[in-house]
Amino acid sequence: xxxxxxxxxxxxxxxxxxxxxxxxxxxxxxxDLASAxxxxxxxxxxxxxxxxxxxxxxxxxYDPVFTSAFEVEDHGRDRLMRYVELLHDRVATGDGPxxxxxxxxxxxxxxxxxxxxLAILDRVERIRKFVAxxxxxxxxxxxxxxxxxxxxxxxxxxxxxxxxxxxxVLRNIRDGARALLYG
Amino acid sequence: xxxxxxxxxxxxxxxxxxxxxxxxxxxxxxxDLASAxxxxxxxxxxxxxxxxxxxxxxxxxYDPVFTSAFEVEDHGRDRLMRYVELLHDRVATGDGPxxxxxxxxxxxxxxxxxxxxLAILDRVERIRKFVAxxxxxxxxxxxxxxxxxxxxxxxxxxxxxxxxxxxxVLRNIRDGARALLYG
DNA sequence: CTCCTATTTGTCCGATCGACCAAAAACGGT
DNA sequence: ACCGTTTTTGGTCGATCGGACAAATAGGAG
Numbered sequence: 001x002x003x004x005x006x007x008x009x010x011x012x013x014x015x016x017x018x019x020x021x022x023x024x025x026x027x028x029x030x031x032d033l034a035s036a037x038x039x040x041x042x043x044x045x046x047x048x049x050x051x052x053x054x055x056x057x058x059x060x061x062y063d064p065v066f067t068s069a070f071e072v073e074d075h076g077r078d079r080l081m082r083y084v085e086l087l088h089d090r091v092a093t094g095d096g097p098x099x100x101x102x103x104x105x106x107x108x109x110x111x112x113x114x115x116x117x118l119a120i121l122d123r124v125e126r127i128r129k130f131v132a133x134x135x136x137x138x139x140x141x142x143x144x145x146x147x148x149x150x151x152x153x154x155x156x157x158x159x160x161x162x163x164x165x166x167x168x169v170l171r172n173i174r175d176g177a178r179a180l181l182y183g
Numbered sequence: 184x185x186x187x188x189x190x191x192x193x194x195x196x197x198x199x200x201x202x203x204x205x206x207x208x209x210x211x212x213x214x215d216l217a218s219a220x221x222x223x224x225x226x227x228x229x230x231x232x233x234x235x236x237x238x239x240x241x242x243x244x245y246d247p248v249f250t251s252a253f254e255v256e257d258h259g260r261d262r263l264m265r266y267v268e269l270l271h272d273r274v275a276t277g278d279g280p281x282x283x284x285x286x287x288x289x290x291x292x293x294x295x296x297x298x299x300x301l302a303i304l305d306r307v308e309r310i311r312k313f314v315a316x317x318x319x320x321x322x323x324x325x326x327x328x329x330x331x332x333x334x335x336x337x338x339x340x341x342x343x344x345x346x347x348x349x350x351x352v353l354r355n356i357r358d359g360a361r362a363l364l365y366g
Numbered sequence: 367c368t369c370c371t372a373t374t375t376g377t378c379c380g381a382t383c384g385a386c387c388a389a390a391a392a393c394g395g396t
Numbered sequence: 397a398c399c400g401t402t403t404t405t406g407g408t409c410g411a412t413c414g415g416a417c418a419a420a421t422a423g424g425a426g
Contacts, residue, residue: 002372106346107290149359156335163289176332185402
């Protein structure tokens with residue numbers, strides 16, 4: 001009933017996500033987002049609401065990207081190492097927006113609404129817990145700081161990729177994680 | 184000759200630096216910066232020029248902050264470890280802007296002018312080289328990835344502090360660096 | 367073919383953006 | 397006391413911000 005939508009809502013959400021991913025929250029205007037999605041600002045607003053709500057939807061549209069990296073084979077340290085390797089390979093290729101939407105958003109955390117702030121920090125914590133749980137399920141025990149150290153190297157990988165660090169740097173950070181897990 | 188300035192230029196530069204440090208480049212308007220410095224936008228513009236030039240001056244005003252962390256006693260790994268400990272202690276206290284102006288600016292690198300982009304990346308590289316040189320001057324050799332791994336943990340420390348990570352996380356990242364250097 | 371409904375489109379709002387400027391104000395030199 | 401010089405002040409510029417609206421448009425239902 002009524003005029004049908006001329007666009008695919010999920011595709012628009014991905015375009016908006018990629019725009020936020022590329023240039024962050026504040027630097028993107030509503031018109032930038034609409035332009036990136038190939039529709040008018042009126043359509044964006046009618047379908048998705050305000051800018052901060054759009055960012056919330058962008059976070060949701062980003063979930064498949066960063067939870068898919070959790071879904072690797074193996075268990076314990078092996079699974080963790082494969083996760084780090086997968087992250088490295090993704091950010092090192094240079095196609096798509098650089099770095100990680102979540103970590104970049106965490107760096108401009110004060111610019112967000114309370115609701116989005118919680119949503120961002122919750123996702124950061126999900127990464128941290130994924131790392132900790134992989135070490136917990138491993139039979140051999142580890143020094144208490146190891147989990148957050150590996151988590152830190154994940155943050156480093158995503159932060160360095162964001163500013164366009166040399167491939168060597170990214171590789172070395174990955175290798176550092178390997179040394180900590182197996183060295 | 185002429186009417187004297189009512190403000191201290193260096194103090195204004197520090198106030199502007201702190202404003203950029205707190206909320207980044209794009210999120211701060213000229214009026215925000217003027218307000219933070221306690222002067223009018225006209226005075227800001229007359230004395231320091233455009234917004235991107237103001238950011239360049241903020242980078243200069245930040246140099247004492249992050250080069251002072253280089254100036255610790257000891258040599259080699261000991262000096263590097265003390266550097267990491269000093270960084271940890273600084274970002275863990277919670278007073279002053281969170282995280283690091285340079286690393287935060289590197290995360291919104293695309294929002295800056297070419298000149299400021301180079302200035303930001305140069306400073307990131309200075310940190311990386313400081314780490315590498317401390318390991319180079321150490322008699323015992325290290326795996327080739329160690330320097331960038333420690334550099335990555337420095338990035339992680341500053342990134343985690345920026346979003347307000349729990350003190351435990353910051354401590355564990357520091358302890359991870361210690362384990363890599365001495366473990 | 368005509369009506370009903372939902373979307374698209376173009377436009378407009380008040381506010382704010384970065385930047386700039388003329389006028390008022392505050393000093394030192396004479 | 398007056399003048400030349402510099403800064404401060406308050407206002408203005410065109411552009412753009414996030415957000416909203418009425419009118420035009422494009423389908424399905426009857």
